[in-house]
Amino acid sequence: MIDTSDKICVVIGASHAGVNFAFALRREGWEGKIIVFDSDAELPYHRPPLSKSCLTVNDDSQSNLLFPEESYKDDSITLCLGRTVVSINKEAKTVKTSDGMDQAYDTLVLAMGARPFIPSIKGIETAKNIFPLRTWDDAIKIGLALRHSDRKRVVVIGGGYIGLETAASLRKLGAEVTVLEREERILSRVTAQEMSDFFVKLHTENGVSILSNKNVTSIQNTNDANEIFCDDHTRYDADVIIVGVGIRVNTALAEQAGLPIENGIKVDGTARTDDKNIYAIGDCTYHYNPHFDRYIRLESVQNAVEQAKVAAAAICGRKVAYNTIPWFWSDQYDVKLQMVGLSSGYNQIIQRVEELTDNCLSVWYFKDEELLAVDAVNNAKAYVLGGRFIQSRQQLDKEKLKDTSIPIKPLSFIAD
Structure with a gap:
């Protein structure tokens, strides 16, 4: 263990990656200062519930914290919330905040995540009650706008997971919800046609209108409501608009510092950049995954937490390398979707549709004989076993896998 008693570690970003890193660094034996900056003034909170329980339950932010406030004090982690870092000086090893503060560091960790992408739509700047959903403040504003709306007409622009989760949550609150997806089907970039069809059916049965091939071209505000126009000459009324068309990675600080950028901040297997004193973790990173033998960028809590652990261990002198099979999840109505692996290239x-249980199915993605990924709906067995098979590169008997009379068990589908 290296001597860190007189060292300073500065972390930029207080979401899942940055906060878990700070606590992991203490557990690894770091004895020096740990200072965490974030432009959000709220105590660090869980983000996945923002599109789910935060919209449907009258919680305050204290019920959604990553760690209690006293935990930071117990581990001597200094939170500088509501303070934005505006520049990095690699030579002087300092960061500067928007209020003029210069903070020295020995090790700097970038955990800046991403921000919502707001498309260039005519009239979007003057639209009434239009929101992204990335922060606690966004969730609060959406809830307030919906409660103050008489007709509760909501249009969600974008049919990705965030858009669909938000649609499900707002439908539970009695909103009239329409989802406008620009592509030919929802979730087209992340899942197969079969899974897209399942979620269209699920939302339709719950009263949500899912419309594809809808490219929004303009928004017009009239009498405290909005008219949304698409390039196929259709129009939709909305009291509240949710924009969920994707994100942009926060790389500006890294670019300004001259760090390599390629679909995110490029890092090695220990989450280190090309500067030996600067690491990057979480959604903002472009990292090598040994299992899939390529660089990837992931937007997931799991990746943020795992990279945080690896970076903390590496900074404290342990020989480690990131090598984890990605996994994700999405909750919509009474459905839990669990995904493991990466389906790209299948x-x-x-x-498999399990006939004896409602809404229980799984989609298995192969590239030739190799299992790449599994999407499991209300099917934890498929998710868990799929992950094991992917990790071990287990060869499966596809004919047995297709046969739903054969139960999902560890040895059911092993190829002879």
């Missing part, structure tokens, strides 16, 4: 899928 050339065959096998869908």
